[in-house]
Amino acid sequence: MADFLMPSLGAGMEAGTLAKWRRAIGDRVARGDILAEVETEKGLIEVEVFTPGVVSALLVAEGTKVPVGARLAVIEEAAVTRSDEPPPASRDAAAAAAVIDAVTDVAAPTPSWATGAPAAPVRATPSARRLAREVGLDPRAIAASGAHGTLTRRDVLCATEAEPSAAPPRPRVSPYARRRAAALGVDLSCVAPGPDGVIHARDVEAAAVAPAKPDPARAMRRAIAAAMSRSKREIPHYYLAHTIDLGPALARLAALNAARSPTERLVPGVLLLSAAARALAAAPELNGHWTGEGATPSARVHLGVAITLRGGGLVAPAIHDAASATLDELMQRLSDLVARARRGQLRASELADPTITVTSLGERGVETVYGVIHPPQVAMVGFGKIVTRPWVVGDAVVARPTVTVTLAADHRVSDGHRGGLYLAEIERLLSSPEEP
Amino acid sequence: MTEETIRAFVRRAIEDIAPDADLDALDPRASLREELDLDSMDFLALVRAIHAALGVAIPETDYAKIDSLDGCVAYVLRALAAPA
Numbered sequence: 142m143a144d145f146l147m148p149s150l151g152a153g154m155e156a157g158t159l160a161k162w163r164r165a166i167g168d169r170v171a172r173g174d175i176l177a178e179v180e181t182e183k184g185l186i187e188v189e190v191f192t193p194g195v196v197s198a199l200l201v202a203e204g205t206k207v208p209v210g211a212r213l214a215v216i217e218e219a220a221v222t223r224s225d226e227p228p229p230a231s232r233d234a235a236a237a238a239a240v241i242d243a244v245t246d247v248a249a250p251t252p253s254w255a256t257g258a259p260a261a262p263v264r265a266t267p268s269a270r271r272l273a274r275e276v277g278l279d280p281r282a283i284a285a286s287g288a289h290g291t292l293t294r295r296d297v298l299c300a301t302e303a304e305p306s307a308a309p310p311r312p313r314v315s316p317y318a319r320r321r322a323a324a325l326g327v328d329l330s331c332v333a334p335g336p337d338g339v340i341h342a343r344d345v346e347a348a349a350v351a352p353a354k355p356d357p358a359r360a361m362r363r364a365i366a367a368a369m370s371r372s373k374r375e376i377p378h379y380y381l382a383h384t385i386d387l388g389p390a391l392a393r394l395a396a397l398n399a400a401r402s403p404t405e406r407l408v409p410g411v412l413l414l415s416a417a418a419r420a421l422a423a424a425p426e427l428n429g430h431w432t433g434e435g436a437t438p439s440a441r442v443h444l445g446v447a448i449t450l451r452g453g454g455l456v457a458p459a460i461h462d463a464a465s466a467t468l469d470e471l472m473q474r475l476s477d478l479v480a481r482a483r484r485g486q487l488r489a490s491e492l493a494d495p496t497i498t499v500t501s502l503g504e505r506g507v508e509t510v511y512g513v514i515h516p517p518q519v520a521m522v523g524f525g526k527i528v529t530r531p532w533v534v535g536d537a538v539v540a541r542p543t544v545t546v547t548l549a550a551d552h553r554v555s556d557g558h559r560g561g562l563y564l565a566e567i568e569r570l571l572s573s574p575e576e577p
Numbered sequence: 578m579t580e581e582t583i584r585a586f587v588r589r590a591i592e593d594i595a596p597d598a599d600l601d602a603l604d605p606r607a608s609l610r611e612e613l614d615l616d617s618m619d620f621l622a623l624v625r626a627i628h629a630a631l632g633v634a635i636p637e638t639d640y641a642k643i644d645s646l647d648g649c650v651a652y653v654l655r656a657l658a659a660p661a
Contacts, residue, residue, distance in 0.1 A: 398637050403624045403628040404625055408618055408621055410617065475618070476622075479618055503616035504610065505611070
């Protein structure tokens with residue numbers, strides 16, 4: 142039996158609303174299948190299954206807001222031995238599972254979602270345990286922030302705020318009202334009870350007509366504010382910048398694209414992403430996470446790509462295993478990611494903490510961007526827009542397209558010298574005649 | 578294919594890429610990249626859409642010629658009229 146939990150999609154997320162069940166009780170699910178859609182500050186996110194089996198219980202009604210780590214569903218594992226476990230649905234799913242495993246190691250708040258293992262007995266302070274019992278919350282469903290994953294009284298209070306329906310006194314709800322709420326997609330915790338203190342169907346219907354919709358752009362801004370404030374409060378950033386001649390690389394890219402149909406062409410940004418991912422081999426400590434105990438470098442590069450959303454806001458989903466992907470693969474995955482990010486169809490595994498993030502200002506930005514590290518990551522790479530500058534080649538000054546690449550890195554984890562080696566490696570890769 | 582058909586198609590393609598764009602307020606001779614804040618990925622999406630629907634493969638060296646609504650429509654019209 143495995144629990145399917147409300148995922149943590151990065152620093153700052155405390156709760157999410159279960160928007161839609163994509164499967165029903167009794168359905169067989171494979172690793173990588175999408176079981177639920179969850180509304181978060183980062184938009185509507187598709188949440189995948191990591192344990193194959195049969196859905197045996199859906200514990201949360203559509204429209205309910207629950208804290209990160211809360212149990213959403215139960216999956217009865219298929220009665221198969223490990224060796225004949227069906228292969229992962231896709232390479233991405235396998236990569237995703239690995240990301241999640243990595244995240245589990247570093248982020249105490251999501252103990253069992255990742256592996257699907259049954260929740261271990263909860264370590265909690267006595268007052269936290271008492272409070273949880275009083276407000277009727279399952280301690281296993283609350284994200285713990287204390288040392289070694291200990292649940293604190295504050296965590297319970299946070300969870301209570303995140304789930305108003307659990308806060309006392311809870312109004313009674315008539316069974317018909319509950320059915321109407323499910324049918325209309327109304328969050329019962331947002332419905333005011335009638336004069337008798339009971340929520341009736343008419344109250345639900347009134348709430349459905351005038352839904353108290355939170356403004357998604359403001360919610361996203363709040364999430365960015367929380368993560369970035371934490372970053373600047375906790376992470377001692379250091380910054381490096383280096384300007385690189387892109388002339389030869391862009392000339393080779395133009396020659397490559399000239400022979401290709403529009404569907405197969407590459408954009409210059411893909412060369413930069415590829416170099417940023419592969420150069421991490423020269424300074425692997427920049428790729429990974431910082432936990433309370435220290436740095437955990439990641440063997441795989443899950444490259445977060447900052448994508449500006451039209452209409453405001455920013456998301457940074459990951460391209461999994463970017464260092465081993467070909468340019469064509471990166472291009473295909475980047476187009477797919479940008480399109481889905483703008484449509485609001487990202488997957489939980491893509492948002493569950495990339496190992497490093499790249500921000501690129503594109504053609505209309507400025508020459509240099511210094512990033513703010515997204516915790517728990519330990520580095521952020523920035524590419525400014527490509528500009529033509531005077532450049533010394535041999536004894537002559539020539540006009541060359543150049544890009545300024547920057548690194549913002551966590552001084553607890555790396556030093557300027559290592560950061561410098563990393564930027565030099567990006568330059569070497571972009572100047573190598575095999576590129577692209 | 579008439580100019581109106583092509584213009585309607587290009588407008589729809591741009592709307593798909595930049596759903597928030599107000600094309601009625603857009604100067605048809607102004608740069609699409611500048612006015613609509615299209616990046617190279619967006620611009621390639623427009624080139625791909627034109628290629629997929631109208632069969633015109635615009636080379637990168639001609640991107641500057643299609644960087645306005647009028648320029649784009651005129652380019653596609655010429656390409657379709659030219660003997661294959």
